[in-house]
Amino acid sequence: MIPEGFSYAVPNTLDDAFTLLKEFGEDAKILAGGHSLIPMMKLRFASPTHLVDINNIPGLSYIKEEGGYLKIGAMTREADLEESALIKKKYHIFMDATKLIADPQVRNFGTVGGNIAHGDAANDHPAVMMALGAEVEISSPSGKRTVSIDEFFFGFYTTAVQHGEILTEIRIPAIGERTGTAYHKLERKVGDYATAGVAVMVQTDASGVCTKAGIGLTNVNPLPLRAKRSEEALVGSRLTEEDIAKAAQFAAEDCNPTDDLRGSEEFKRDMVRVITKRMINKAISRI
Amino acid sequence: MREVRFKINGEEKVVTVESRTLLVHMIREQLSMTGTHIGCDTSSCGACTILIDGKSAKSCTLLAVQANGKEIITVEGLATAEGLHPIQEGFKENHGLHCGFCTPGMMLRAIELLEKNPDPTEEEIRWGISGNLCRCTGYNNIVKAIQYAGAKMRGAELPSTEPEFV
Ligand SMILES: Cc1cc2nc3c(=O)[nH]c(=O)nc-3n(C[C@H](O)[C@H](O)[C@H](O)COP(=O)(O)OP(=O)(O)OC[C@H]3O[C@@H](n4cnc5c(N)ncnc54)[C@H](O)[C@@H]3O)c2cc1C
Ligand code: FES
Ligand code: FES
Numbered sequence: 001m002i003p004e005g006f007s008y009a010v011p012n013t014l015d016d017a018f019t020l021l022k023e024f025g026e027d028a029k030i031l032a033g034g035h036s037l038i039p040m041m042k043l044r045f046a047s048p049t050h051l052v053d054i055n056n057i058p059g060l061s062y063i064k065e066e067g068g069y070l071k072i073g074a075m076t077r078e079a080d081l082e083e084s085a086l087i088k089k090k091y092h093i094f095m096d097a098t099k100l101i102a103d104p105q106v107r108n109f110g111t112v113g114g115n116i117a118h119g120d121a122a123n124d125h126p127a128v129m130m131a132l133g134a135e136v137e138i139s140s141p142s143g144k145r146t147v148s149i150d151e152f153f154f155g156f157y158t159t160a161v162q163h164g165e166i167l168t169e170i171r172i173p174a175i176g177e178r179t180g181t182a183y184h185k186l187e188r189k190v191g192d193y194a195t196a197g198v199a200v201m202v203q204t205d206a207s208g209v210c211t212k213a214g215i216g217l218t219n220v221n222p223l224p225l226r227a228k229r230s231e232e233a234l235v236g237s238r239l240t241e242e243d244i245a246k247a248a249q250f251a252a253e254d255c256n257p258t259d260d261l262r263g264s265e266e267f268k269r270d271m272v273r274v275i276t277k278r279m280i281n282k283a284i285s286r287i
Numbered sequence: 288m289r290e291v292r293f294k295i296n297g298e299e300k301v302v303t304v305e306s307r308t309l310l311v312h313m314i315r316e317q318l319s320m321t322g323t324h325i326g327c328d329t330s331s332c333g334a335c336t337i338l339i340d341g342k343s344a345k346s347c348t349l350l351a352v353q354a355n356g357k358e359i360i361t362v363e364g365l366a367t368a369e370g371l372h373p374i375q376e377g378f379k380e381n382h383g384l385h386c387g388f389c390t391p392g393m394m395l396r397a398i399e400l401l402e403k404n405p406d407p408t409e410e411e412i413r414w415g416i417s418g419n420l421c422r423c424t425g426y427n428n429i430v431k432a433i434q435y436a437g438a439k440m441r442g443a444e445l446p447s448t449e450p451e452f453v
């Protein structure tokens with residue numbers, strides 16, 4: 001399978017990329033890791049007439065803590081996350097998630113920015129970013145703007161990134177004291193998209209009362225989903241078995257999975273319940 | 288049409304391709320190096336795995352134009368005048384292949400794995416080759432082949448190549 005024809009440009013600066021995107025108009029696409037876009041082009045689900053390859057633009061790949069945030073450059077590869085000492089030490093949720101994203105070869109190329117910009121509820125980073133309360137930095141010739149992850153996803157393959165803009169950074173409030181995170185997805189085999197996936201972040205005060213909770217769900221809703229009622233059930237609670245069971249039940253009720261080859265709606269809801277419970281417990285164990 | 292300049296197995300090349308040409312097609316059809324296989328053509332099986340600037344990659348999911356300025360290693364580049372690469376020796380000594388279709392991709396993936404983790408556990412090897420499918424061997428001898436190559440590359444004592452009957 002070979003994509004339809006297109007013109008290819010590989011700019012060396014963000015400014016040049018903006019100029020090209022403007023010149024090529026609506027039919028241009030940004031090429032990051034290419035591991036969602038190229039398969040779609042081969043299947044002819046996507047046939048952009050111009051590709052703007054942003055791999056040669058320096059300064060878009062980094063993982064650092066700065067000003068109270070964990071900052072991840074858009075072109076950071078999954079493999080970079082997996083191997084980062086900072087991530088290994090503090091951001092366990094990414095160690096859980098990256099291991100479950102595709103396979104080592106795909107992780108060598110797929111970028112964190114592309115994973116989110118693709119706007120697919122089956123991808124794993126959107127739910128993780130929701131649990132962590134991330135913000136997305138979007139750049140254009142007129143400057144930079146920041147969008148909360150809750151306002152980022154619009155529809156199937158549509159996000160807040162407008163034509164001519166480039167997603168440049170993901171910012172996550174730095175994980176502080178007494179905070180635990182965890183992610184798991186049920187998959188049929190390595191490299192498969194989630195049957196159901198759940199990302200959890202919980203924070204407690206010194207007395208063990210939950211002060212903050214973030215729960216994101218993968219592939220059980222048309223858009224990546226924040227499990228709001230589940231979060232509310234945890235905040236202010238002492239995270240007893242009962243509180244956790246309630247939060248898990250809410251997540252199962254509030255998602256909207258569909259019957260498909262990965263399972264029936266009923267099965268997926270039940271998996272959301274089970275995984276939510278397990279991930280809350282796992283996150284607590286990491287506090 | 289675009290000109291792509293790159294190094295493949297140590298040799299400089301300039302090849303003219305369409306922007307939409309996949310890297311695996313350029314390697315197989317324009318350079319006639321058919322050791323890099325096409326299995327699924329949908330980024331799943333790993334038969335098309337090569338090394339690009341040292342990173343294992345599925346060449347059915349990269350454009351040939353993305354190879355510009357890069358250094359590629361395919362299975363044809365593994366053996367030297369001195370003999371087989373340790374990974375090839377590992378596969379040969381441990382019966383790490385039956386039909387051999389997955390083998391070039393497996394070996395190139397294993398090389399990056401061993402570079403990052405010279406003494407991997409069985410579990411790490413199995414995770415490490417999780418993007419490569421083999422329909423013949425059942426993987427056990429592939430794991431042994433990679434352990435053998437790891438030992439050889441670290442200069443450690445070579446593990447037994449006697450088959451295990453279980
Ligand atoms: C076999 C296989 C299995 C996979 N399994 C999983 C999985 O289990 N979980 C998972 O989450 N993902 C999975 N993926 C997808 C993979 O993680 C992709 O790499 C990822 O979804 C997209 O990242 P990319 O950098 O490759 O983006 P690309 O494919 O380059 O781009 C994807 C889309 O985002 C746009 N885009 C990319 N970067 C930017 C940017 N900086 N600014 C604006 N727009 C941008 C592109 O224009 C395009 O529309 C799998 C892929 C394969 C091939
Ligand atoms: S042919 Fe490339 S992964 Fe199967
Ligand atoms: S040896 Fe036949 S597919 Fe692996």
